[in-house]
């Protein structure tokens with residue numbers, strides 16, 4: 535059986551978990567926090583989560599894991615059939631990761647864990663979010679999903695990255711990314727109604743206290 539390594543508060547872990555749940559694939563969750571222990575690096579060479587352990591060996595990097603799931607597992611397809619539309623979804627996944635999630639992540643320390651962000655970083659992040667959201671505005675159809683009328687991996691990436699970026703934008707820049715991207719709020723609300731999304735959210739909630747303790751124990 536597939537084993538999913540990570541922890542329930544991780545947004546990337548939850549992307550893979552939701553994909554497996556949506557497809558109805560059996561998997562076992564193995565709780566691990568990011569670390570640099572030799573034993574874990576054997577599975578995840580950067581020490582990050584998630585890691586998916588398959589019969590042939592471990593895989594890391596969320597978008598790669600999602601592709602593997604699509605190609606190897608049964609269940610409802612989560613990429614469009616048509617090659618161009620499938621590429622469009624992959625394009626959006628890259629845009630969400632590179633220009634929304636990763637820039638916003640540079641401010642998670644301040645927004646979620648009581649750290650600080652330099653003015654220089656703030657300026658860079660604000661600019662990146664503007665360009666990233668403008669790119670999404672040009673590409674997303676919200677019809678009602680990110681692209682088309684079926685759930686795709688693009689929606690899964692959107693679900694677990696855009697909201698976090700919005701929290702950064704709201705706290706640090708007094709911006710509302712949802713109003714900058716018409717259709718995004720409605721899609722987020724619709725996704726939140728899915729039973730599998732509710733399960734992931736409940737597990738996240740249940741794991742929050744332990745994660746918060748771990749974070750504060752590590753704080754200087």
Ligand SMILES: N[C@@H](CCC(=O)N[C@@H](CS)C(=O)NCC(=O)O)C(=O)O
Nearest residue numbers: 544545546568582583584595596597
């Ligand atoms: N590019 C990775 C990013 C995964 C990632 O950043 N995971 C976080 C937890 S949400 C992590 O493991 N952070 C620890 C670290 O960066 O060392 C992926 O696509 O899976």
